[in-house]
Amino acid sequence: MAKDPIQMQRHSLFTKLTERFSPHAGSGLGWRLVGYATIALLFGIVTYVVVYALASHAFDAYFSRECVYCQRLESDAQTLQSYVNEKNISVSDKKALDAWVEDAGYVALQIYRDGMTLYDSSMSTDISSLNISSGDMAKWQRSYPIVFADGEASAVFFDNIGAQGRFVATIISIVLGFVVCIITLLVLMRRIVRYIRLLDYELSLLEGGELDHAISVKGNDELGSLAQSIDDMRLAIRQRFVEEERLRNREYKLVTEMSHDLRSPLTALIGYLDILSLGKCTNKQDAQRYLQSSREKAYQIKELSDDLFDYVLKQHIGDMDSSCSAQVPIEKNQTEQQSCYEFLPKVLDEGILELTSAGFQIEYKELPVTCTKGVHVNQRILRRAFSNLFSNVIQHANRTAPVCIQCSCLETAAVVSITNTPAPEIENTAGTGLGVATAMQLFSSCGWELVVSQDVEHYSAIVTIPFTAVV
DSSP states (O other), X not given: OOOOHHHHHHHHHXXXXXXXHSOOTTOHHHHHHHHHHHXXXXXXXXXXXXXXXXXXXXXXXXXXXXXXXXXXXXXXXXXXXXHHHHXXXXXXXXXXXXXXXXXHOSEEEEEEETTEEEEETTXXXXXXXXXXXXXXXXXXXXXXXXXXXXXXXXXXXXXXXXXXXXXXXXXXXXXXXXXXXXXXXXXXXXXXXXXXXHHXXXXXXXXXXXXXXXXXXXXXXXXXXXXXXXXXXXXXXXXHHHHHHHHHHHHHHHHHHHHHHHHHHHHHHHHHHHHHHTTOXXXXXXXXXXXXXXXXXXHHHHHHHHHHHHHHHHHHHTOSOTTSOOSSOOOSSOOEEEEHHHHHHHHHHHHHHHHHHTTOOEEEEOOOTTOOBEEEEOHHHHHHHHHHHHHHHHHHBOTXXXXXXXXXXXXXXXXXXXXXXXXXXXXXXXXXXXXXXXXXXXXXHTTOEEEEEEOSSOEEEEEEEEOOOBO
């Protein structure tokens, strides 16, 4: 059976209106507001009913008193007499009398003369000429003499004071019910309004940069969801700022460490070239050593600058993982296994040459020739590490005291100990403290260990080199 198109159209319109004006499913705040409005409306209705009942009863009790009722009737009679005198109205002038009754409000009027009913406000026709007998009605009702233009007549007033009182009671009840409804709604919504003000205050704190101040999340409605979203955004922004600060610190640390690494071989290179150019080296064999060391330092500077360039380039194109350590750039040479005696003396000779060219007296105990066990070696990293270590000695050691370098071979590791006397504070060159810290990181990346201790009179740096296998 086909459905009525008009009925289908009405149903569709009703569905659209319902979806438009009803809270969405899961809309906690919407249903909450509907509940508040319902409660406020119920309070308003109860207030209206109670106030109307009390006011109506009070008005009825007041106007039903005999003295009040008689006073109202006398007032009606005086008003009618003044109206008749002013308009010069006769008893048969029904139109004028109807106008007075309408203006008086809540009053019914009957006029009698000689036992006949001449006017009745409840009747729509003129009965003055119909000779209708008043019967016993005019005898027991309170009447007032009114002098009309065509003679005196008795007027009987029916004043419906109770209806007037009920009208006033209705007005008062509606006003009070509306006020109670509004006040109830405001009281119920006060919590929501306070929460919105709290969110506004907390958002102003976020605008001022107070990202550590958590957003207050209350309830499971839309406001609570909004507050949670704002707090999640706050945490994300704060995490982003922390990450940016970490990246800035990482970049700063990298640049300072690389600058320090570059300065160490550059200082040694300048020292070697000064010795050669000023003719301080008279021995041809020593001159050749200085020249060879200068060449190695120049290549070391080039490698460090290449590392720094590669790192910056990778950071720029985004190929480097932001979570990887930035303490040292990625080295191109992989770790290899060499004999401890094959690698260590060469590195130490370079450091001793730097110390000697800087004017230090060296006491050197070489590694035993029997120490042939293998160690993991990354030449570039370890040369940088020892260069930082010797550069720190040059900057902070007392040049009048000897620098002791001792090598020993234990069962599981070789040990290099560098000890000296710290320079007096007045002679001590202020440094950044990055040399030793960078050296520790570099040694650790190769599996070696550096332990540094210092007091007023002694400074020591001990490098432990674990063995891997016999070569």
